[in-house]
Amino acid sequence: MLIICTGDIMKKILMLLLIIVILMLVSCASDIVRSGGVVEHSTPEPTADVDEAYDADEIIVYITKSGTKYHREDCCHLKKSKIPISLEQAKERGLEPCSVCNPPE
Numbered sequence: 001m002l003i004i005c006t007g008d009i010m011k012k013i014l015m016l017l018l019i020i021v022i023l024m025l026v027s028c029a030s031d032i033v034r035s036g037g038v039v040e041h042s043t044p045e046p047t048a049d050v051d052e053a054y055d056a057d058e059i060i061v062y063i064t065k066s067g068t069k070y071h072r073e074d075c076c077h078l079k080k081s082k083i084p085i086s087l088e089q090a091k092e093r094g095l096e097p098c099s100v101c102n103p104p105e
Helices: 007-026 048-053 087-092
Strands: 060-063 083-086
Touching: 060 087, 083 087
Parallel strands: none
Antiparallel strands: 060 083
C-alpha cells in the first residue's frame, strides 16, 4: 500500500516531529549549557550544610521527597527536591542508584 502525502499532510508530519524533538531536548534541559549546547559533567563542590551534617569520609548522594532512587548532585531528576543523604543511609532505606546519573554504589 502506497501512501501519497500532500504538501499539507507533510507539513503537519514535520511539525509533529519537530515538537517531539523539542520535548525530548527539554526533558533534561538543565544539563545543557546554553553556549553551544555542550553538556558539562563536573564534580560539584560540597556545600557547607553537607560538610557539617556528615563525616568527611562518608559518600553523599541525593534523594527526592517521593522517589525510590538516589542520585548524584547534578542529576536532571533532582529538579523539584534535592535532599542530601549518606550513601549508607540511602542503601539502608532500600533506595537504588539512578540509571541516568550512575551514582556510587
